[in-house]
Amino acid sequence: MVNEKRQTKWRRFAACSFCLPIILASPAALMHSQYMLYLCSLTCIYMIGATGLNVMLGYAGQISLAQAAFFGIGAYTVALLGPKLSFWLALPLGAFVAFVIGLGLGFPSLRVKTHFLAMVTLGFNIIVYLILVNEDKWTGGPYGVFNIARPAIGPLSFQSPALYHVLIAVVTSVVLLLALWMLNSQWGRAFKAIRENEARAELLGVSLRNYKVMAFAIGSGYAGLGGALIAPLFGYIDPTMFALPFSFQFLLMVVVGGIGRFEGPLIGAIIVAILPESLRITQKLYPILFALAAMLIMIFMPKGTVSGVDWIYRKITGKEELQLTK
Amino acid sequence: MLEQLLIKGMSIGAIYAMLGIGFCLLWQTSRLVNFAQGEFVTVSAFLILLFYSVLKLPLFLATFMGIVAAAFVLGFVVKKTLAEPLMPRGNIAFVVGTIGLGFLVKDSLTVFVSAEALPFPAMIPQKPLHYAGAMFSSLDIWNICVAAVMIVSLHLFIRKTKPGKALQAVAQNRQAADIMGIDAQKMILLAFVINAVLAAFSATLVAPIYMVKYDMGNELGLKAFYAAIIGGFNQVRGALLGGFLVGLIEVFTAAYISTQYKSAFVLLTLIVVILCKPEGLLGTKEQ
Numbered sequence: 001m002v003n004e005k006r007q008t009k010w011r012r013f014a015a016c017s018f019c020l021p022i023i024l025a026s027p028a029a030l031m032h033s034q035y036m037l038y039l040c041s042l043t044c045i046y047m048i049g050a051t052g053l054n055v056m057l058g059y060a061g062q063i064s065l066a067q068a069a070f071f072g073i074g075a076y077t078v079a080l081l082g083p084k085l086s087f088w089l090a091l092p093l094g095a096f097v098a099f100v101i102g103l104g105l106g107f108p109s110l111r112v113k114t115h116f117l118a119m120v121t122l123g124f125n126i127i128v129y130l131i132l133v134n135e136d137k138w139t140g141g142p143y144g145v146f147n148i149a150r151p152a153i154g155p156l157s158f159q160s161p162a163l164y165h166v167l168i169a170v171v172t173s174v175v176l177l178l179a180l181w182m183l184n185s186q187w188g189r190a191f192k193a194i195r196e197n198e199a200r201a202e203l204l205g206v207s208l209r210n211y212k213v214m215a216f217a218i219g220s221g222y223a224g225l226g227g228a229l230i231a232p233l234f235g236y237i238d239p240t241m242f243a244l245p246f247s248f249q250f251l252l253m254v255v256v257g258g259i260g261r262f263e264g265p266l267i268g269a270i271i272v273a274i275l276p277e278s279l280r281i282t283q284k285l286y287p288i289l290f291a292l293a294a295m296l297i298m299i300f301m302p303k304g305t306v307s308g309v310d311w312i313y314r315k316i317t318g319k320e321e322l323q324l325t326k
Numbered sequence: 327m328l329e330q331l332l333i334k335g336m337s338i339g340a341i342y343a344m345l346g347i348g349f350c351l352l353w354q355t356s357r358l359v360n361f362a363q364g365e366f367v368t369v370s371a372f373l374i375l376l377f378y379s380v381l382k383l384p385l386f387l388a389t390f391m392g393i394v395a396a397a398f399v400l401g402f403v404v405k406k407t408l409a410e411p412l413m414p415r416g417n418i419a420f421v422v423g424t425i426g427l428g429f430l431v432k433d434s435l436t437v438f439v440s441a442e443a444l445p446f447p448a449m450i451p452q453k454p455l456h457y458a459g460a461m462f463s464s465l466d467i468w469n470i471c472v473a474a475v476m477i478v479s480l481h482l483f484i485r486k487t488k489p490g491k492a493l494q495a496v497a498q499n500r501q502a503a504d505i506m507g508i509d510a511q512k513m514i515l516l517a518f519v520i521n522a523v524l525a526a527f528s529a530t531l532v533a534p535i536y537m538v539k540y541d542m543g544n545e546l547g548l549k550a551f552y553a554a555i556i557g558g559f560n561q562v563r564g565a566l567l568g569g570f571l572v573g574l575i576e577v578f579t580a581a582y583i584s585t586q587y588k589s590a591f592v593l594l595t596l597i598v599v600i601l602c603k604p605e606g607l608l609g610t611k612e613q
Binding site: 111112115116118120123124127245248252284290295 | 426544
């Protein structure tokens with residue numbers, strides 16, 4: 001029992017230390033270049049969105065191809081309401097709006113599974129995109145919204161890339177730990193029970209409706225939060241950013257990183273955001289290499305790159321792999 | 327006006343129907359959902375262009391060679407290298423694999439070939455036709471005819487020939503087919519090849535109208551998917567109905583309601599069908 005508790009603590013500590021490098025990377029990146037810092041910020045935001053998808057797909061077993069749409073909902077909430085209200089209100093509002101819409105989108109998951117669910121969510125993504133493009137009275141149409149200001153509290157302005165990165169890193173760490181806590185709680189067990197066998201989960205008293213819908217809402221809320229953070233980072237947004245390929249990218253992040261493992265999407269986010277830069281020689285070829293790598297990883301490493309990390313960990317420490325969630 | 331829209335809708339719907347039928351055949355035999363269906367069309371179109379513009383073959387021969395090449399690459403190679411290892415891992419693995427394949431195709435084409443739209447020769451001269459006050463292109467009639475011939479011959483192949491019947495047997499009950507001595511893997515390969523040929527034929531139909539571009543498959547692949555789901559995944563005639571429905575809904579909403587939201591209406595139909603009758607309009611419930 002004590003051992004169990006200590007293990008849980010150790011897991012949480014491990015999670016913190018996983019988040020830390022990114023936060024610590026910021027001063028180093030600052031010295032190196034502003035662009036590296038921007039990539040670190042982007043990685044953090046991708047981590048939020050990918051973790052959201054991992055909660056839905058990896059833990060609860062419900063596929064969603066609407067992550068980009070929820071990013072868009074969060075981003076447009078901040079871009080349009082930020083100047084009128086305040087960034088600090090618009091940020092949680094963006095996440096909340098995405099959460100509520102995600103709650104609605106979760107209901108189809110009660111009726112349909114696998115590729116049908118993929119199709120419903122994909123359809124939702126396209127409809128959101130069409131609304132963003134065509135309702136130009138509100139959304140600025142295909143040109144999007146420009147000059148999205150970064151937030152400030154009194155004299156403390158998050159205008160500089162370094163300070164804004166600190167804000168993003170703090171928010172990222174908080175929500176990642178929150179997700180870790182949730183996945184290690186009764187909720188995480190319920191999600192996994194549903195993923196493994198719906199009928200059995202229901203028989204054991206897990207409310208399919210509540211948990212499936214909540215998985216969707218939480219995952220979408222994470223994407224909304226990511227979007228709310230990404231709008232001031234870019235400074236401008238337009239609908240094409242939130243089209244279908246971006247949703248596919250999140251799916252690849254989760255799967256390439258390691259589906260159903262907490263660290264998986266974090267690694268996936270790094271691969272998608274930072275690796276292209278470190279492989280600068282490949283330049284235009286990077287997307288091709290990434291697509292090829294995604295296919296090869298699916299074929300040869302079905303558990304994602306995280307299984308490679310496990311292997312290294314085993315070789316060094318001789319212990320079993322580090323599981324952040326039970 | 328009405329006849330004109332009907333013919334336009336049928337013409338584009340015929341292409342969706344062909345792609346949707348390929349989709350259904352794959353699903354029935356292998357339980358795999360191909361997210362790169364649209365890119366299959368793109369690849370076929372570029373293969374035909376390779377034979378026609380680069381190797382300077384006459385159009386008919388180039389089209390034939392392109393279709394054969396597509397059947398080999400998209401049927402045989404994809405089945406052996408991507409589908410076979412991913413099949414035991416379930417549907418999501420193949421979905422991700424084919425999404426990766428789709429990105430691979432699009433990114434490689436932009437980098438190595440061209441990001442511009444390329445013209446594509448039509449098999450028959452393109453000229454406007456007038457009939458009873460309606461005006462349409464000769465290509466519209468050509469599309470409907472080619473699709474009809476393809477679908478009827480596919481139907482005859484499945485119903486009348488031995489490999490066709492074996493294919494049907496695998497689709498209906500894999501275990502029973504195994505017991506009867508049918509090699510399921512071979513039949514899945516056959517389904518992949520048929521799907522590739524259907525994609526290549528629809529490439530010859532769609533490319534003269536919309537030109538050849540690296541991302542031409544995005545919309546097409548989705549529409550094929552909608553067609554299959556609306557009509558019913560486990561019935562070939564379902565995809566046929568679904569394809570025409572998608573084409574008609576698109577053309578009619580564009581004409582009467584809103585051009586910007588034409589895809590949205592198709593999607594709403596799709597979502598309503600999925601939620602009310604998940605097996606599709608003509609589909610049967612699966613055990």
